[in-house]
Amino acid sequence: MVHSLTCPHPCFLLVPASEPQFPHLQTPDPGGAVWNVRWALCTRRSSGAPAPGSGATIFALSSGQGRCGIAVIRTSGPASGHALRILTAPRDLPLARHASLRLLSDPRSGEPLDRALVLWFPGPQSFTGEDCVEFHVHGGPAVVSGVLQALGSVPGLRPAEAGEFTRRAFANGKLNLTEVEGLADLIHAETEAQRRQALRQLDGELGHLCRGWAETVTKALAHVEAYIDFGEDDNLEEGVLEQADIKVRALEVALGAHLRDARRGQRLRSGAHVVVTGPPNAGKSSLVNLLSRKPVSIVSPEPGTTRDVLETPVDLAGFPVLLSDTAGLREGVGPVEQEGVRRARERLEQADLILAMLDASDLASPSSCNFLATVVASVGAQSPSDSSQRLLLVLNKSDLLSPEGPGPGPDLPPHLLLSCLTGEGLDGLLEALRKELAAVCGDPSTDPPLLTRARHQHHLQGCLDALGHYKQSKDLALAAEALRVARGHLTRLTGGGGTEEILDIIFRDFCVGK
Ligand SMILES: Nc1nc2c(ncn2[C@@H]2O[C@H](COP(=O)(O)OP(=O)(O)OP(=O)(O)O)[C@@H](O)[C@H]2O)c(=O)[nH]1
Ligand SMILES: [K+]
Ligand SMILES: [Mg+2]
Structure with a gap:
C-alpha cells in the first residue's frame, strides 16, 4: 500500500520514513508504518532569508547594473500593492498584468522621479506566487537609485538578498529545484547550446x-x-x-x-576541454588565435615558442569550450622547454577533444612521424566509450602545398586541410568541431x-x-x-x-x- 499523508499544519510535512538522517523523528504510527516527521517551512525560516508569508516585501533592481535604456525594478510580497499605490499617480492599482504609464514620485518629498511603465501581478499568478510589481524605469543611475530609495522608505519593504525572488518561487511551488537550476544556468548562459539546455531544464x-x-x-x-x-x-x-x-x-x-x-551535461554547463597539440611550429598558436579571435598566444617562426599552457574560454560553434594552447612536443631540448612539454602532455590527458596539428608541408619529418605514431595512434586505438578522448587531425599550412595535395609521406588517418594564413578550410574545421562537440557535450536540440x-x-x-x-x-x-x-x-x-x-x-x- 502507498502511504501519503498531508498534515493540516502548514509547517510540517509528513512523509514515509525514507530518510535515515532523521532517526530521532521517527515514530511508529498506529498502523505499524514508521513515519518521519520533518520540518519543511519552519527550518527554512531559520536560514537567513525569511520564508514567504513571513510578511517581508522585498525589492531589487532586476536588470543589469550600469547605464542602460530601461531598468526593471521588482517587488515581491504582501506590501507590493501598497508600495505601487503610494509611489505612483494616479494612485489606483493598474489592471493586473497590463502595462500602464505612471508618474513615479518619492512618497516622502513628493518629488517626481520618472515616468515609468508599471506592471501589477497579484499573487498567486506571478513569478514568485506572491503579489509582485515591476517598475520599468529609465535606466540612468540617478533614476534607479531614486526609485530604490523611495521603495526602501515604504514600511514593510526591504532590499532582496541574492536569489531571494527565485527562492520564494521555489518555496511557493512555482519552480522545482531542477527548474531553479535551469533558471540560474539561463541567466549565466554564454553560448547557444547552454541557453537551449537551460531553457529545457527550466521547462521542467x-x-x-x-x-x-x-x-x-x-x-x-x-x-x-x-x-x-x-x-x-x-x-x-x-x-x-x-x-x-x-x-x-x-x-x-x-x-x-x-x-x-552525465559527463556530457556537465561539460555543456562548464565547458569542454579542447587541447591543441602537435610538433613545434605546426601552427598551434596560430590556430588558437584564429579560433578565439584574439591574440592569446605568441606566434613566431622560432620552434619552441609556446612553453606554458595557455587556456582561453571560447564559444566554438555554439558550444562552450576551454581551449588550451600547448608547447610543441619534442625531445632533447633545454630544461625550460622540457617542462613545457611535460605540461603539454599533462594537459593532453585531461582533454575531451584533441586538436592534433601537423605542418602539411613537413609530414615526412621525424617530429611529424613521431607525433603520428604516438599521440594520434594511441587515441585512435582507444575503444569508443564516453570517457574516451576524441581527436581531430588537422594538416595546417595547406597554402604551402602544391595543387596535388600533400607529397609522399606516411599513411594518414582521416584529416582536414587548413591554412591559418589564408583561412582556407576554416569553415570545414568549424563544422567538424560542431559535430565533435555535440558528441562530447550532448546536443540539447536533439538529445534527451x-x-x-x-x-x-x-x-x-x-x-x-x-x-x-x-x-x-x-x-x-x-x-x-x-x-x-x-x-x-x-x-x-x-x-x-x-x-x-x-x-x-x-x-x-x-x-x-x-
Ligand atoms: N604559410 C603558413 N604559415 C603558417 C601557417 N600557420 C602558421 N604559420 C607560421 O608558422 C610559424 C609557427 O606558427 P606558430 O603558430 O607559432 O606555431 P606553434 O605550433 O604554436 O609553434 P610552437 O609554439 O613553437 O610549438 C609562424 O611563423 C606562423 O606565421 C599557415 O597556415 N601557412
Ligand atoms: K613557433
Ligand atoms: Mg605556439
Missing part, C-alpha cells in the same frame, strides 16, 4: 523525468508493502513481487543510460535531458545503488527500505525533501534581483 524536462522514475519506485514499493501486509491472504493477486522486480530492472536500465551521459550538475549525478547514482540493495536483500522489510532510499534520492533531485544546505548552495548562484 528533467524534473518530469525524475517524477516518472519516482512514481515507478513508488509502485514497486506498493507491491512489496502489499506483500508484506497481505502476503498470506488469498485475495492478493499472483506475482506481486515479480512485478516489483520487473519495474526495478527497467528503471535500472533507464538510470544507467542517463548516468553514462542532460544531467548538468554533479548533484544530479550523485542522486541518480544513489538511487541506482539503492536499487542494487533492493535486489540483494533477502528480507522483505529491508527490500522495502531500499526502495524508500531510492525514491528519496529521486525526490531530492527535484527538491522535494530538499535540505537547506543544498538550497543555500544553489541559490548562491543567483544575483540580487533574480
Whole structure:
C-alpha cells in the first residue's frame, strides 16, 4: 500500500520514513508504518532569508547594473500593492498584468522621479506566487537609485538578498529545484547550446523525468508493502513481487543510460576541454588565435615558442569550450622547454577533444612521424566509450602545398586541410568541431535531458545503488527500505525533501534581483 499523508499544519510535512538522517523523528504510527516527521517551512525560516508569508516585501533592481535604456525594478510580497499605490499617480492599482504609464514620485518629498511603465501581478499568478510589481524605469543611475530609495522608505519593504525572488518561487511551488537550476544556468548562459539546455531544464524536462522514475519506485514499493501486509491472504493477486522486480530492472536500465551521459551535461554547463597539440611550429598558436579571435598566444617562426599552457574560454560553434594552447612536443631540448612539454602532455590527458596539428608541408619529418605514431595512434586505438578522448587531425599550412595535395609521406588517418594564413578550410574545421562537440557535450536540440550538475549525478547514482540493495536483500522489510532510499534520492533531485544546505548552495548562484 502507498502511504501519503498531508498534515493540516502548514509547517510540517509528513512523509514515509525514507530518510535515515532523521532517526530521532521517527515514530511508529498506529498502523505499524514508521513515519518521519520533518520540518519543511519552519527550518527554512531559520536560514537567513525569511520564508514567504513571513510578511517581508522585498525589492531589487532586476536588470543589469550600469547605464542602460530601461531598468526593471521588482517587488515581491504582501506590501507590493501598497508600495505601487503610494509611489505612483494616479494612485489606483493598474489592471493586473497590463502595462500602464505612471508618474513615479518619492512618497516622502513628493518629488517626481520618472515616468515609468508599471506592471501589477497579484499573487498567486506571478513569478514568485506572491503579489509582485515591476517598475520599468529609465535606466540612468540617478533614476534607479531614486526609485530604490523611495521603495526602501515604504514600511514593510526591504532590499532582496541574492536569489531571494527565485527562492520564494521555489518555496511557493512555482519552480522545482531542477527548474531553479535551469533558471540560474539561463541567466549565466554564454553560448547557444547552454541557453537551449537551460531553457529545457527550466521547462521542467528533467524534473518530469525524475517524477516518472519516482512514481515507478513508488509502485514497486506498493507491491512489496502489499506483500508484506497481505502476503498470506488469498485475495492478493499472483506475482506481486515479480512485478516489483520487473519495474526495478527497467528503471535500472533507464538510470544507467542517463548516468553514462552525465559527463556530457556537465561539460555543456562548464565547458569542454579542447587541447591543441602537435610538433613545434605546426601552427598551434596560430590556430588558437584564429579560433578565439584574439591574440592569446605568441606566434613566431622560432620552434619552441609556446612553453606554458595557455587556456582561453571560447564559444566554438555554439558550444562552450576551454581551449588550451600547448608547447610543441619534442625531445632533447633545454630544461625550460622540457617542462613545457611535460605540461603539454599533462594537459593532453585531461582533454575531451584533441586538436592534433601537423605542418602539411613537413609530414615526412621525424617530429611529424613521431607525433603520428604516438599521440594520434594511441587515441585512435582507444575503444569508443564516453570517457574516451576524441581527436581531430588537422594538416595546417595547406597554402604551402602544391595543387596535388600533400607529397609522399606516411599513411594518414582521416584529416582536414587548413591554412591559418589564408583561412582556407576554416569553415570545414568549424563544422567538424560542431559535430565533435555535440558528441562530447550532448546536443540539447536533439538529445534527451542532460544531467548538468554533479548533484544530479550523485542522486541518480544513489538511487541506482539503492536499487542494487533492493535486489540483494533477502528480507522483505529491508527490500522495502531500499526502495524508500531510492525514491528519496529521486525526490531530492527535484527538491522535494530538499535540505537547506543544498538550497543555500544553489541559490548562491543567483544575483540580487533574480
Ligand atoms: N604559410 C603558413 N604559415 C603558417 C601557417 N600557420 C602558421 N604559420 C607560421 O608558422 C610559424 C609557427 O606558427 P606558430 O603558430 O607559432 O606555431 P606553434 O605550433 O604554436 O609553434 P610552437 O609554439 O613553437 O610549438 C609562424 O611563423 C606562423 O606565421 C599557415 O597556415 N601557412
Ligand atoms: K613557433
Ligand atoms: Mg605556439
